[in-house]
Amino acid sequence: MSEYYNSLLQGDKGALKRALYKAMGFTDEALGKPLIAIVNTYTNATPGHYNINELCEQAKKGIEAAGGTAMTFGDIAPCDGIAEGHEGMRYILPSRDLIASTVECMVRAHRFDGLVLLGSCDKIVPGLLMAAARLDIPAVFCNSGPMMPACYKGKHYDGNIVTEAVGWKQRGEIDEEEFRKIENLAEPCAGSCAMLGTANTMGCLAEAMGMSLPGSAVIPAVYAKRLQMAYETGRAVMGLVKKGITARLVMTKEAIENAIMVLMAMGGSTNGIMHLQAIHKEAGLGHLPLEAFDRFSKRIPQIASVYPASPYDMVDFYEAGGVPAVMKELEPLLHGDCITASGKTVKENLQHTEYSTFREVIRTVAEPFHSDGGVAILTGNLAPLGAVVKPAAIPEHLMTVTGKAKVYQSEQEACEAILAGEVQPNTMVVLRYEGPKGGPGMPEMYRPMKCLEGMNLSDSCTIVTDGRFSGSNRGCFVGHISPEAYEGGNLALVEDGDEITIDVPNRKIILHVSDEELEKRRTLWKPVEKQLPDGYLNIYRKITKSAAEGAVMEME
Incomplete structure (x- = not known):
């Protein structure tokens, strides 16, 4: 038949x-058309995914208007904010690879002809893109869009104002009533968090690599245009099906390099690095080394500045022109021949894109915010395989800093010490055994950094860790240190009082302890073993790779 x-x-x-x-x-008529799966990650437990049922309906209409038949299935969408600060955060990064695998299972079981991917939050976006790369069928991604900002005392904030308010209350600057007022206004509507954190960074990078439609990434979640974009996404996937354009024809080496350039130009989340590494691998392109990011960091200036790197939030970034305006400034540096979800090349998409006139948010390459990229790679004896830092969020006076270490074996231990007043100014807070294997799950060290802010220590103290950071963090923080402490990296050998130098301009992180002393300490070292509940984390610990390799799950 x-x-x-x-x-x-x-x-x-x-x-x-x-x-x-x-x-x-x-009906037979419906079944005679291309069958297009919509991955619907709706949940009323995660604000970034609360509006996705509406987007799903629009995408379905777009698919059917273009001659396809839409079929939907769900997937998990855990919220980093709700998982933050407890055992749940250990599941967030591992959920990325789980999402990729569940989409793979459903699509290959049903052998769908195309794929619309609807997601928005931190690990859901890369998980969906990894699935598309692995499956290599026509696919288009659409995110739910950023949340509107909170407004407090005439100033815009993202939801992390709540965590900072904990410190304000601790110091007696606000009372309980004011604290509850902040809590009630902090997250005003559905959408991904209102800053350039990991969720919005990954939405932007999906657009930069051509996997979502031009201009789609930063449309606010509550705008009618967000619904229209979901409809157009449904139409777009049918265009790819008819032309035979599969995901790996879009997610090429050059397209991922375009995404890296946009990451550097925006000063996006440091997590974008490991997610691009994972997508690169799933696209059949092999390992994407950290050196590649450092190379682009030195070539690409930071031309956009969005909260937490500046007072301007995601709505401001949208009004300034968003990803297309950034790419327009970078156009001479980009790979213009890359095909995109629109069916057109990057060059064709940018042909009618206007330059931004909101220069407080998006500048020119000739007059950037910083001459280097907003994300950088450090190496040295404390991180021989590399560490990740975000110059876009670091105050100028902390770009080169030396301090004495104060060592903690867990996030909780560090937070308790900071809030108890045990951490003094100019301290290098060393927070270890929080990497992919040691955590396990490489949780975000969001809360310790926010505790430093709340205690007025973020302008002098630094956090050095094998864990990750939230895209909302600002201050001097170095994460993804590899090898991690659990694997016997030198981070495991640091002792209280050791001096550490962070030199961002020269891309160095140095532990001022002799090799002889480190080897002596190594003979006495035993890894810290954290108790785990039965289940997935035990599997993840056994087969996850280093943060320097994107923390992908892979059997040896």
């Missing part, structure tokens, strides 16, 4: 499959 587009439904062998679809009301 050649009237069925999907090969699984053709002929007598396809009869049972057709019958099963007909049990849900699908």
